[in-house]
Amino acid sequence: MIELKGRLAEIAGYVPQGSAIIDVGTDHAYLPIFLVQRGRCPRAVGVDIHAGPYKSAVEQVGLQGLQDRINIYLGDGLQPVQPGEGDVVTVAGMGGTTIVDILQAGERVLAQVNRLILQPMVAGASLRLWLMQHGWGIMEEQLVEEDGRIYEISVAERGTQPIPSEIMLELGPRIVAKKDPLLPKLVGNRVEALEAVLAQLGKARSPGLEVKQAEIRNKIRLLQEVLA
Ligand SMILES: C[S@@+](CC[C@H](N)C(=O)[O-])C[C@H]1O[C@@H](n2cnc3c(N)ncnc32)[C@H](O)[C@@H]1O
Incomplete structure (x- = not known):
C-alpha cells in the first residue's frame, strides 16, 4: 500500500467514492495507485507526456499489481484518453496556463467528466477565469502548506458561478469566502x-x-x- 501526505492526500480527499479518475501529469502514478488501493476508485487512468515519468508510472503500477485496474498512457493531456474512461479529472503540479491548455484541448473527454480537481503551481487566476468562462463552477477550494510552500486546490463541477472580482480570481473565491486558515x-x-x-x-x-x-x-x- 502506498501512503500519501500533504498536497496529494488533500487532492485525493476530493475524489468521490466510486469514481474513475484520469490523472494528467501522473508522474509516479501515486495518486491513482493510492485511490485504487484504498477502494475509492474501482479503476483509474494516468497520463504523462514525458517518457521518464511514464515509465516510472508503468513500473509502479506493475509493482503494486494493479495493471488490470490502472491504465497508464504516454501523451499530451487528455489526448490519449477515450471518452468515458473516467468521470473525474485531476491535474496537479503544473502551471495554470498549462492546465488551461490541457482542459481546452480535452473537451471530447471532458464531455463525460463531472468533476475537476486542479492544483496549479502558478497562474491560478487564469485557470479560474477559464473555468468560469467554460461552464465550470468552483464548488470547493483549499490551501495546503507543504515544505514551506502554499498550494491552491480548486474543485470544479458543471455549472455557472460568477467570480465577482479580480482579487477573488487571484486568491480563489472559496478560499476567501471560507477564510481559509492559510489565507493570511x-x-x-x-x-x-x-x-x-x-x-x-x-x-x-x-x-x-x-x-x-x-x-x-x-x-x-x-x-x-x-x-x-
Ligand atoms: C511536477 S510533476 C507533478 C506530478 C504529480 N501530478 C504531482 O502533483 O505530484 C508534473 C508532471 O506533469 C507532466 N506533464 C507536463 N505537461 C504535461 C502534459 N501536457 N500532459 C501530460 N503530462 C504532462 C510532467 O511530465 C510531470 O511528470
Missing part, C-alpha cells in the same frame, strides 16, 4: 512579491512608471482589504 499567509506572500516589484521599479526611470506603481499599490491595498 498567502496574502502576505503576494504582498511581499508586489513590494519587491515596487522596490525594483523605484530604481528605474521609464515612461508609464508612475501608472505601473499606482496599479501595484492598488493591488496591494485590495489584497490587504481581503483580510480586513
